[in-house]
Amino acid sequence: MSSEARAPAGLRWVDATPRVSGEPMEQLPLDLYIPADALAIWLEQFEGPLDLLLYLIRKHNIDILEIPVARVTEQYLEYLALMKSMAIELAAEYLLMAAWLTEIKSRMLLPPEPRAEDDEEPLDPRAELVARLLEYERTTRAATYLDQRPRRERDWFGLSIEPPHRLAARPVPADLAGLIATMQGLLREGSVQRAHHVRAEPLSIRQRMTEILDALAGWRRCELADIFRADEGRLGVAVTTVAILELSRTRAIDWSQEVPFGPVTLFRPADEPVGRTDSSEAQDERTGSE
């Protein structure tokens, strides 16, 4: 453990030991001298056992490749004890690291394991720890690199104006399969009652209501006679009449009759939200071709 050779004889961890008026303080860690609250906050800043280890290594100017495991382990355990004493909840990873460090420390005391090839250097028990520390150090530096780049919403802001209103509804592709799958999903979740299913009717009042509204969206007003279709017979008349009554009940449409037995005109109430001409272009075309 070459770096420990740097320590003057007789004083353990001299580079780690705080000094007051030149006198070394044997109390560790030196960060104890900050107020307890601030200390707790500071201790919580560590991003994990690797971060804490790297801190200890950097702080004491240790060469990562030549980690004095015994010394670092001792300091690591002291910090852990300190964190526990401050009631900081430690992630399991911290304890795992402590166990690992202790294991490496004890293996350092044993003679090196012989390797298959004689000319190869014996495997250093610290090798994996060193590799992980180096990897983590690179990660922290890569993170710093990213943080120092000019970043949107911090260092610069994209400018925009509201797109033209007509663009607000950019065409969303219609996807029937997706729609059906979605409905199935809702039914499977059970929140939607199957009992209310749509019933197939030969002539649907609902559909007729839709058609009337479509017609009014295009023409704005139309005569009752235009709505009825001779080929649908009595059932058609009944369905259309109910649809008109339903629509006037819900005030989606209104109607007027100038003279008794005169033509009935259907129109949209002026202040109705119904039939807002959102899609009137397309509807104009279709109603024209009907």
Added chain:
Amino acid sequence: MNEPVASEPPEGLVELVEALLLACNEPVSVETLGVMIGQETSAPLIEAALERIALRWDSHRFIELVSRRVDGQRVWHLVAGAAVAPYLKAADPARAPRLSRAALETLALIAWRQPITRGEIEAARGVAVNPQIVKLLTERGWVRSLGVRDSPGRPEMLGTTRQFLTDFGLDSLEELPDFARFAGQDDIDV
């Protein structure tokens, strides 16, 4: 707003307000601008700055400063004129948006359960209906109001349009699968 303008707004303030208008994704009120800029800048001064900005963009063929009332509050934003729309539409058709899950669920409920109120959609999906979704579906021409239901609160009933049928390749609503027939079965091949 009829108070006399305290003083001519300094050019720096005008440019700051302009930058803030452009950097905010939403229209902003004079109050919000006041919060941003700080108390020492009075509302009339900010209004004067807005006036100057309006004037500056007045001659621009495609961009204008627009103010409108939202929830009783006057808000301002720079808006692209309708003339820009065709150019934007020409770009990158691959970027065509897809319906979000929430929008698809809302549309599915409206299609199968119409006439349906927002409350019923909320009950079925278990979450509040985002008004933006109904707006999107309406603007797309797929959903519209079917009037109000004759019940307390007179909730608006929603239904699909003929364009919905056309766009989804349906001749009529009856073509939508009747899920009741499949009750008890888990999967239906689409």
Added chain:
Amino acid sequence: MNEPVASEPPEGLVELVEALLLACNEPVSVETLGVMIGQETSAPLIEAALERIALRWDSHRFIELVSRRVDGQRVWHLVAGAAVAPYLKAADPARAPRLSRAALETLALIAWRQPITRGEIEAARGVAVNPQIVKLLTERGWVRSLGVRDSPGRPEMLGTTRQFLTDFGLDSLEELPDFARFAGQDDIDV
């Protein structure tokens, strides 16, 4: 791009390009602008219009026209500098929260080591990945799923998005320094 400018861009074109830059919300290339405006407008003419726009905003205290390379393409956008940050934060403290070290380290691992799984991130950082962090990075549009790895547990692989490049002003992932270069040597102070 070295061809002589065909002619002075008409004022209408300059204003149209300006409106498109602002309405697009994302940096746009001359090619995209060309598609939007129509074939009869040549690239040099659009570039001349961009130059005029740059000149026009040059004297503005907060706004400038910036061009950068993203994914090997030169793109342009109007941006405001960091000077407006405190104002925007004042009105919306939640706007673009600062990134924690944990978030930055996770993002760095995803950027340099993609495709990478949560397990690998955990191994590299020595602590569990807080799901909130991946969520935050995803919501900011920087990180996305790259599918699942074909190994036991089918872990999800994460990678960065194009927006990550834009937002961090990177031309491409190749522009990121070699990860090995962050090792050893002297300290970079945080």
